[in-house]
Amino acid sequence: MAHKKHVLPGFGISLGWSVTWVSLLVILPLAALAGKTAAGGWHHFWETVTDPEVVATYRVSFGISLIAALINGIFGFLAAWIFVRYEFPGRRLLEAATDLPFALPTAVAGIALTALYSPNEWIGKWLEPHGIKVAFAPLGVLIAMIFIGFPFVVRAVQPVIADLSADVEEAAACLGASRWQTIRRVILPPLLPAILTGVIMSYGRAVGEYGSIVFISGNIPFQTEITPLMIVQKLEQYDYTGAAALGFTMLAASLVIVLIGNRLQAWGNRFRKHA
Amino acid sequence: MSIEIQSVSKSFGAFPAVSDVSLRIETGEMVAFLGPSGSGKTTLLRIIAGLEFADAGEIHFHGDNVTGKSANERKAGFVFQSYALFNHMTIFENIAFGLRVAPRSRRLSGEKIQERVTSLLETIQLPDLANRFPSQLSGGQRQRVAFARALAVEPRVLLLDEPFGALDAKVRRELRRWLAEFHEKTHLTSLFVTHDQEEAFEVADRVVIIDKGMIQQIGTPEEIKSGAGNTFVRDFLALHI
Numbered sequence: 001m002a003h004k005k006h007v008l009p010g011f012g013i014s015l016g017w018s019v020t021w022v023s024l025l026v027i028l029p030l031a032a033l034a035g036k037t038a039a040g041g042w043h044h045f046w047e048t049v050t051d052p053e054v055v056a057t058y059r060v061s062f063g064i065s066l067i068a069a070l071i072n073g074i075f076g077f078l079a080a081w082i083f084v085r086y087e088f089p090g091r092r093l094l095e096a097a098t099d100l101p102f103a104l105p106t107a108v109a110g111i112a113l114t115a116l117y118s119p120n121e122w123i124g125k126w127l128e129p130h131g132i133k134v135a136f137a138p139l140g141v142l143i144a145m146i147f148i149g150f151p152f153v154v155r156a157v158q159p160v161i162a163d164l165s166a167d168v169e170e171a172a173a174c175l176g177a178s179r180w181q182t183i184r185r186v187i188l189p190p191l192l193p194a195i196l197t198g199v200i201m202s203y204g205r206a207v208g209e210y211g212s213i214v215f216i217s218g219n220i221p222f223q224t225e226i227t228p229l230m231i232v233q234k235l236e237q238y239d240y241t242g243a244a245a246l247g248f249t250m251l252a253a254s255l256v257i258v259l260i261g262n263r264l265q266a267w268g269n270r271f272r273k274h275a
Numbered sequence: 276m277s278i279e280i281q282s283v284s285k286s287f288g289a290f291p292a293v294s295d296v297s298l299r300i301e302t303g304e305m306v307a308f309l310g311p312s313g314s315g316k317t318t319l320l321r322i323i324a325g326l327e328f329a330d331a332g333e334i335h336f337h338g339d340n341v342t343g344k345s346a347n348e349r350k351a352g353f354v355f356q357s358y359a360l361f362n363h364m365t366i367f368e369n370i371a372f373g374l375r376v377a378p379r380s381r382r383l384s385g386e387k388i389q390e391r392v393t394s395l396l397e398t399i400q401l402p403d404l405a406n407r408f409p410s411q412l413s414g415g416q417r418q419r420v421a422f423a424r425a426l427a428v429e430p431r432v433l434l435l436d437e438p439f440g441a442l443d444a445k446v447r448r449e450l451r452r453w454l455a456e457f458h459e460k461t462h463l464t465s466l467f468v469t470h471d472q473e474e475a476f477e478v479a480d481r482v483v484i485i486d487k488g489m490i491q492q493i494g495t496p497e498e499i500k501s502g503a504g505n506t507f508v509r510d511f512l513a514l515h516i
Contacts, residue, residue, distance in 0.1 A: 167359035171355060174351060174353040175373035175424065176373055190362065
C-alpha cells in the first residue's frame with residue numbers, strides 16, 4: 001500500500017492508540033455484558049426482561065426520562081438564552097449554580113430533593129393539601145431527572161447562542177418580521193441541532209440515573225421503581241445473569257436512542273453540509 | 276420617498292457617535308455617506324433604519340415621523356456588509372422571507388411569492404440558484420441575494436452599509452456598476468455608507484462627508500472633487516487619491 005502523506009504527523013500511532021483505548025474501555029466491557037447475558041440462556045433472559053414489575057420500570061426509566069428531557073430542552077434553552085443575552089446582577093452566580101448537578105454526587109441531590117418535597121418539608125407541606133404528591137411519587141422522579149439533566153441542555157446550547165450574529169436578527173426586523181417570527185424562523189432553526197444534542201444527553205443521563213432517584217421515588221413497585229434499581233436488586237440476590245440481562249436491555253435501548261439522536265442531528269444540520 | 280434627518284444625536288456611553296446631524300434626502304436620490312471608520316456614518320444609517328435609536332432629534336420618511344417606530348415597522352430595505360443571509364434557508368426562502376412574514380391581510384399567495392422571487396432572481400442574474408444554500412455561493416453572489424431579499428418587500432428606501440466592503444476589487448466594481456444601473460432604472464431612494472471615495476463618487480448623486488459624528492461637507496461628486504471643502508475634507512480626500 002502506498003504511503004499516504006498527511007499534513008499532521010503521527011496518524012498511525014494516534015489511530016492505534018484510539019482504537020486500543022476505545023476497545024479496552026468501551027467495547028470490551030459491553031462484550032462482556034453480552035457474554036454474561038448469553039450465559040443465562042434465552043429463556044432466562046426473556047423471563048427476566050418481560051417480568052411485569054420490570055416492564056413497569058421501563059415506563060419510568062424511559063418514559064419519564066423523555067418527559068424530563070423535553071422539559072429541559074425548553075427551559076435549558078431559555079436559561080442559556082438569558083445567560084448569553086442579558087446582563088443582570090447575580091448572573092455569574094446563577095450560571096455557576098447551573099453546573100452544580102454535574103459535580104454534585106447524585107445521592108446528595110436525592111437527599112436535598114427529598115428534604116424539600118417530602119410531605120412534611122418546606123415545599124412538600126404546601127403541595128400536600130392540594131393533593132399534589134411529589135416525594136415518593138412519579139412526579140418526584142420527574143423532578144430528580146429534570147434536576148440532573150438540566151445543565152446538559154444549557155451547556156450544549158449556550159456557546160451556539162453566543163455565536164449567533166446579531167445582524168441576521170436585524171435583517172429579519174428590517175424585512176418586517178415581528179420578534180416572535182424572528183425567533184421562530186431565524187433564531188431557533190440554527191439552534192435546533194444544539195438543543196437536540198442537549199436533550200439527548202439529558203435523556204441519556206436521566207435513563208441511567210440511580211443515586212438521586214432512589215431517595216425521592218420511594219421505590220414503589222409498578223409506580224416509581226426504575227430499571228437500574230432492578231439491576232441492583234438482582235445483584236443483591238446474586239442473580240448475576242438476570243442483572244446482566246437487564247443491563248443488556250438498557251444497553252440496546254440506549255444504542256437506539258443514540259442512533260435516533262444522530263439521525264435527528266443530521267437532519268437539523270442539513271443546511272451546513274454544503275459548506 | 277424623501278428622508279429627513281432633524282438634529283439627530285447619539286452617543287455610546289461618553290462617546291458621541293453622531294452629533295446634531297440634519298440632512299434631507301430627496302425622493303429618488305442616491306446618497307453616499309463617506310468617512311473614515313468610527314466617523315459615525317454607520318450609526319447614522321442604523322438610526323434611519325430603526326436599528327439604533329437617537330438620543331435626540333427626529334427621522335421623517337416622506338413627512339411621516341418614524342422616530343419612535345421600530346425597524347420592523349419602518350421596513351427600510353437594509354443591506355449589511357456581512358450579507359446577514361439566513362444560512363439555514365435556501366436562496367429562494369431567503370428572498371421570500373419578507374413576503375412570508377407579512378401580516379396575513381397583506382400576505383401574497385404562494386404563486387405570487389413564487390413569481391416575485393423568480394423575477395428578483397432574474398434581476399440579480401442568478402436565476403438557477405434558487406435551491407442552493409448561502410454557504411454554496413461566492414461573496415458577490417451572496418451580496419446580490421441580500422439585495423434581492425431587501426427588494427422583495429418593495430421598501431420605500433434602500434439603506435446599504437458598506438455593501439461591497441467584504442468583496443474583492445473586481446467583484447466590487449461589477450456590483451457597483453450593477454447598483455448604479457439598478458438605481459438608474461428604479462430611482463429607489465438609496466443611502467449607502469462607504470469609506471471608499473471612488474465608490475462614493477462613481478455611484479452617488481450626492482456625497483455626504485462625515486467625520487467625528489458631524490457632516491463636514493455635502494455636495495455632488497464634482498463639487499466635492501473641486502476641493503472647496505474644509506481642512507478635514509481636503510486631507511481625507513488627498514490621503515486616498
